[in-house]
Each structure stands twice: as structure tokens, then as C-alpha cells.
Amino acid sequence: MTRPPIRVVLADDERMVRTALRAILSAEEDLEVVGEAATGAEAVSVVRDRRPDVVLMDVRMPEIDGIRATEQILATVGDPPRIVVVTTFENDSYVYDALRAGAAGFLLKRADADTLVQAxxxxxxxxxxxxxxxxRTLAAEHTRARRTPPGWxxxxxxxxxxxxxxxxDGLTNAEIAxxxxxxxxxVKTHVASVLAKTGTRDRTQAVIAAYEAGFMNAG
Incomplete structure (x- = not known):
């Protein structure tokens, strides 16, 4: 059985950027761009309406930025999409804030087409x-381990x-197995237990929590 295409929403205040992203993604049979947004507030509205699987979210946008838009989507949309923030600089504190807010990852605007599609x-x-x-680099630069690790x-x-x-380390379930x-x-059971104990929604947030707790530097 053929899987349905991955539904994508593009959120960026620059029309040329959205046009370029749409052209790249629409060339792939398994990807479908189902909506666009030029502001953070519009991104929230479009996601609620179109229910995509993935959102490519610019960090800096009018009205509300990508961080606040990410928070609102994850807080108000049932079965929310995976959000990837798109940024110019990978060590930007905005990117780390977006990851802490619930984004599943980030992508540099200078990334090539193949990297974008694979992401x-x-x-x-x-x-x-x-x-x-x-x-890992972001976490190391923007976190300070707690003196007393959290209970989890x-x-x-x-x-x-x-x-x-x-x-x-970025291993898949199959690779971990x-x-x-x-x-x-x-492995799937262990991953679910890790997410539950860390109180996080996905792997990215679990890893961020681990760095902030000093776990990655222990033992």
C-alpha cells in the first residue's frame, strides 16, 4: 500500500523563500505543500485549518515570531505537526529557544535541496x-547543567x-535495537518510557532535557 504524501506547511515572511521551498518540495512525489503563511499568527491559523504533518517555520516573522507560533500550535492543535524552525545562523539563541518550545529540529536557510527534502x-x-x-552543539552552548539533577x-x-x-546520537529505533x-x-517501549519520565513530547525535547539536567555529562 502506498503511503499518503507528507503534508507540509511553509511559514516565512519572504514570498521568494516560500516559492523556492514549494518548488523543491513539490518536485518530490511523497511530499505535498498544503499551505503557506507570511506571519506567525497566520501560521497558527493555517496549521489549524490544513492539519499538516510538518511545518517549516521561520524563526523571525511579523506579529508573533516562530517561537511563539510553535508554542501556540503545540498547545492548541490536537495531534500537532512536527515543526522544523528555519534559520540563518545555527548557533542563534532563537533556535535553542524554539527547540525548548517544542520544535522537533532546525534547518539552515543555506541548506541545499537534498538536505531540505531529507530533513x-x-x-x-x-x-x-x-x-x-x-x-548537541546548541545544547552545550546554551545550557548550564543543574547542580541538583531533576528527579527523573x-x-x-x-x-x-x-x-x-x-x-x-541520532540513532533510529532500528539502529538502537x-x-x-x-x-x-x-526499544520503542524504552523510548516511550524515557519520554514519559522526562515529561517531553519527542526525542528532541528529551535530549534537550538531558543536557539541561547534566545527564549527558554523567557516567
Whole structure:
């Protein structure tokens, strides 16, 4: 059975950027651009109406920025889309704030077409971290480990801790299963438990939480 195409909304205040993104994504059979927005507020409205799988969200936009738009979408849209913030500079504090707000990853505006397409596919699949090395760098630059780790750190089992570290390295469930010599279903269960214990919605937020807790520097 053929999978339905990945539905994408483009949010950027520059029409030329949206046009270029639409041209690249629409050339792929498994991707479909279902809406566009020129402001943060419009992005929230379009997402509510079109219910995409993925949103490419510019960080700086009129009315409300991409960070606030991300927060509103995740707070008010049932079964919300995966949001990828698009930025000019990868070490921008706005990007880290967007990730903390719930964005699933980020993409540089200078990225080539292949990187853009693969990023949308990866984030839609949601069983891997988008650009893990860049997320690690951001976390290292913008977080300071707590002196006292939050309670969830002690609640992780040894296996869950191992899974979280593999998640931070960007491994998929299948890759983690092979690394740990367990079945994919077991890994999926561990991932779900990690998300529940960290109180996060996806891998990106779990990894951010791990860095902020000082977990990634422990043991």
C-alpha cells in the first residue's frame, strides 16, 4: 500500500523563500505543500485549518515570531505537526529557544535541496533526531547543567539511560535495537518510557532535557 504524501506547511515572511521551498518540495512525489503563511499568527491559523504533518517555520516573522507560533500550535492543535524552525545562523539563541518550545529540529536557510527534502522526511518519521551533532552543539552552548539533577534522572533504568544516549546520537529505533541487541519493539517501549519520565513530547525535547539536567555529562 502506498503511503499518503507528507503534508507540509511553509511559514516565512519572504514570498521568494516560500516559492523556492514549494518548488523543491513539490518536485518530490511523497511530499505535498498544503499551505503557506507570511506571519506567525497566520501560521497558527493555517496549521489549524490544513492539519499538516510538518511545518517549516521561520524563526523571525511579523506579529508573533516562530517561537511563539510553535508554542501556540503545540498547545492548541490536537495531534500537532512536527515543526522544523528555519534559520540563518545555527548557533542563534532563537533556535535553542524554539527547540525548548517544542520544535522537533532546525534547518539552515543555506541548506541545499537534498538536505531540505531529507530533513522533512526524517522529522516526519519521528524516530530519529534531526541533525544530532548540531543539537548537541546548541545544547552545550546554551545550557548550564543543574547542580541538583531533576528527579527523573534517578528514575531512568540502566536500559533507558542507554537508549537516551543513543537517541542523543541520532540513532533510529532500528539502529538502537541492533546496538543493544534487542528487538525494535523493546526499544520503542524504552523510548516511550524515557519520554514519559522526562515529561517531553519527542526525542528532541528529551535530549534537550538531558543536557539541561547534566545527564549527558554523567557516567
Amino acid at each position: 522533512v522526511r526524517l522529522v516526519a518519521r519521528s524516530d530519529t533526531l534531526l541533525f544530532p551533532s548540531a543539537v 534522572v534517578a528514575k531512568l533504568t540502566e536500559r533507558e539511560s542507554e537508549v537516551l544516549r543513543h537517541m542523543a 541492533r546496538r543493544m541487541e534487542v528487538g525494535p519493539a523493546t
